Amino acid sequence: MNLPRRGTLAAAAVLLLAAIPWLVPNEAILDVLTVAGLYVTLALSLNIIVGYAGLLNLGHAAFYAVGAYTYALLASPQHGIHLSPWLLFPLSGLTAGVAGFCLGLPVLRLGGDYLAIVTLGFGEILRITLNNLGKLTNGPNGVANVDHPSLFGRDFSVDVAPYFWLVWTLAVIVIIAMRRLEDSRIGRAWKAIREDELAAAAQGIPVTLLKLQAFALGAGIAGVCGACYAAKQGHVAPESFTFMESVTMLAMVVLGGLGTVAGPVLGAVTLSVLPYLLLGFETWRMLVFGAALVAMMLWRPQGLLGRRGGLAA
């Protein structure tokens, strides 16, 4: 396919996406699609760490939580602080990115599965800490009445459509950035590390620095997602950031196809929409979901859009 046609297609897709709130008048469905957009970005951010750099991260929800709590604590009556949401989106990304950097600094010298368990441990420690810090975070009840953003004089309030646009704008930006990043110098260095760390180091790639960058960038994007989540829900609580949440994000990335851009997008949309398609099954829903997860993985072990071979993550 030549370039202009691809560009036209992409523009048409974005326009269609932007029109969805008018095309889909049903609030519940729109809400599902908004959440799907959030997971698209989260899956892409996790994909940087797991798919490109090959570092198994089982605690991604922790970075999501850091972003959400940064937003919630600085824009709610909890401490009487009300900073501008538009300042807090980048700030949440920054705090989560710094958290990723600080976690990465000591643990990145651990290999493969040990790294996985430390990230898992970090995620649990953070969640339990948020749960136990009564004064600062209001414990298990979480932070309520979080400020909603407003733009051009229009308060986002509890409508769904503005958040749909907010979340998908972020998703599209991240998708484009990932496409650009993939074949950049950094992207190629990440893949080299993933395929063979020793050979990469021998080529003069600063392995630790690049791993740290992957961790910080992935964490930072997840942090911005967390802020979007806090703004949309108006309420954050530790129970939203369990290990299962991290696992779900990982499942989206692996199911779609590690180390690709389209894969995590498809995986995230599939896994966030599937439970709602299964609503007809009532209580059988999660049972079918589990079986479907197994069946899809058996059918395409390399992920729905993954390439055969290569990825040893």
Added chain:
Amino acid sequence: MDFALQQLINGLTQGMVYALIALGYTMVYGIIELINFAHGEVFMVGAFAGLLAAGVMAASGAAGAAAGLPGILRFGAALLAAMAACGVLGLALERVAYRPLRRAPRLAPLITAIGASYFLQNAVMLALGSEQHPYPPLVADTAYVIGGARISLIQVLIVVIASGLMAGLTFFIGCTRPGRAMRACAQDREAAWLMGVNVDRIIAMTFVAGSVLAGAGGVLYGLRYGTVDFFMGYIVGIKAFTAAVLGGIGNVPGAMLGGLLLGVIEALGAGWGASEWKDVIAFGVLVAVLLVRPAGLLGRREAEKV
């Protein structure tokens, strides 16, 4: 001092249960380098299998058939039933969710494990309900006092049974033909295959052995805490996995040591008025240990093959 001793006993018994489950993680990891995330659910199914077996025996007891059966025998029967059920479950899991993916990218079996985990949790929830089920008191509620600390009969049984099972496992791995084949597979699967070891069968056997131990752990846990629910496998599974890594994953004595240590650390932390922080303490210790000894306490760091 009495208080510390009491917490130490509580921690050791809890640690024994962790160790039983951790062995399943570590054996599977040792042989195919896979984190079996459905293992916590096997433990949960074991607890429920014991519960159902006890229920069946109680029903037939009411009918007069097995009324004379002493409690300790009914306990033994429930334990064996749970172990058998989990063995079959482990075998099925390996066949359905892992064997077809033996040559797939490394993270694929992780996802099927998660899918299987959801499936088992919801299957149990749909079949038996999501409420807390009281565990039948198969063991008399007697306690012994040793040096000012109280140790209940079930705690004694936990120590005896868990130690027995672990000793049995050590003997099996160290001194039998299939055990030797298992060690060979853990060292080098291809070379073992070339030496005529039926690798698929050994891997299945590893899953069964780990699941049987987890089943026993489930019954012991249910008796110790008195209630079980369909979600119990999640947190205990994570803890047991932590224990396995703490000791050095892939290392059988390491899993035992890691389980005991984790149990004691938790109990001591909880004992000194920080019960809501006990999970943080457990994971904090894990992170600290890994930073100092990246391969776990008893794990050996393997030289990277180039």
